Amino acid sequence: MTTETAADDRATEPAVDALALDRQLCFALAAASRSVIGVYKPILEPMGLTHPQYLVMLALWEREPRSLSEIANLLRLEPATLSPMVKRLEAAGLVVRERSSHDERQLALRLTPSGRALRAQAELVPPQVVAALGVDVEELMELHARLTAILERIAPLEERAAG
Template sequence: MDLDDPLALESQICFALAVASRGVISAYRSVLEPLRLTHPQYLVMLALWQHGSLPVRRIAELLRLEPATVSPLIKRLEALDYVTRARSASDERVVEVTLTPTGADLRRAAEAIPGQMMAKLDIDEAGVRDLHATMTRIIAAVDASNVSDSSPAS
């Protein structure tokens, strides 16, 4: 790392985050393959396992994605018989996503994934906690920056 050059590629946070993100998501591929899930589909399933039935819009909010991005993921999960989609009886505009028994049962197999990923990434539980805390601080800082950037000028 060239500490004298503030624009050296390998010293950029954005570069390290991008490379790490691609690498971690790629590492999930072999772990998720037996469950017939992609990483984005896995995130949807995590939200449903944690919260139960959810509207598409709420899933999108939890994953910080647009509903138009989440909808195709849910359709593929429905084709796998992991979830069902149904219009809300109280508001036809709302599509509710619910785990099927197959999708709910998949959670048992998925419980091994965090440990498998820790082994793949050669990181222990304390390291995961530290990394998660750092990433959470970065997310909060970005969120705060985005809010202040979108505030009207006085």
């Protein structure tokens, strides 16, 4: 193949559209996120939880009490988004809000006995999600590791933008 022929071949190839929807990382992440979260919905419904409420419960099952601001930071949510969720969890009898023993200006969340008991049912969620997704566990773990690494690299940029 001559240099002239290679140049002719490139000239006839269609140009790559940098703005094509199917080339956008944000679209792929948003679509994948909605799809995966959609898998959780029928699994969490019998527990009386939405996916965001499930995330709050996961944080509390991991460690309690936690302040609202700590949970908001952990879940990368605005406190204003978290407050209505917490109120619904409290109305369902799963959590209680109380003044922090370290700082009375802070509200801390603590699980109720019903909230702690729900953990046993929640332990069945991950295997159900894996089965519903139909994806190999190792592949999911690799994806999780890659996304976590990206989030860790983005965090300092978000902190600089906020500060």
